[in-house]
Amino acid sequence: MDTTYGPLHMDASLWILYDIIIQFFRDTIESIILYGAESWTLTKSLEKELNGCYTRLLRAALNIKWKDHVTNENLYGAVPQVTDTTRKRRLKFADHCFT
Numbered sequence: 001m002d003t004t005y006g007p008l009h010m011d012a013s014l015w016i017l018y019d020i021i022i023q024f025f026r027d028t029i030e031s032i033i034l035y036g037a038e039s040w041t042l043t044k045s046l047e048k049e050l051n052g053c054y055t056r057l058l059r060a061a062l063n064i065k066w067k068d069h070v071t072n073e074n075l076y077g078a079v080p081q082v083t084d085t086t087r088k089r090r091l092k093f094a095d096h097c098f099t
Contacts (some may be wrong), residue, residue, distance in 0.1 A: 018062075022079060025061045030054075030082065036091035037086045047083045054082040 033054065041079070055072060058079070064070050 021061055022077075024053065025058060028083070029057055029061065033057075033082065034086060034089065038089050040086065040090075042083065042086060050082055051084070 033050075042050075055075065057069075058075060059065075062075070064075065
């Protein structure tokens with residue numbers, strides 16, 4: 001029985017593997033990409049470049065090729081975009097500085 005979970009149609013046995021890959025990606029790759037992001041000034045072009053890099057790395061981690069025609073909405077699923085994470089980190093840092 002196939003059900004939709006994340007970007008792919010997977011059996012229930014693969015759900016746990018998908019969650020592990022996403023959690024590992026967020027814990028390692030995302031933390032490396034966003035090192036020092038609290039002090040960045042995000043322009044529109046930098047946001048676009050950062051989102052594109054993050055999307056390519058996420059596709060590589062999930063082994064999704066461009067030929068598979070998986071949309072970004074399906075790819076991200078419950079994972080927030082990297083620029084949203086950057087904004088939250090900057091606000092948290094600003095709160096730390098001013099309190």
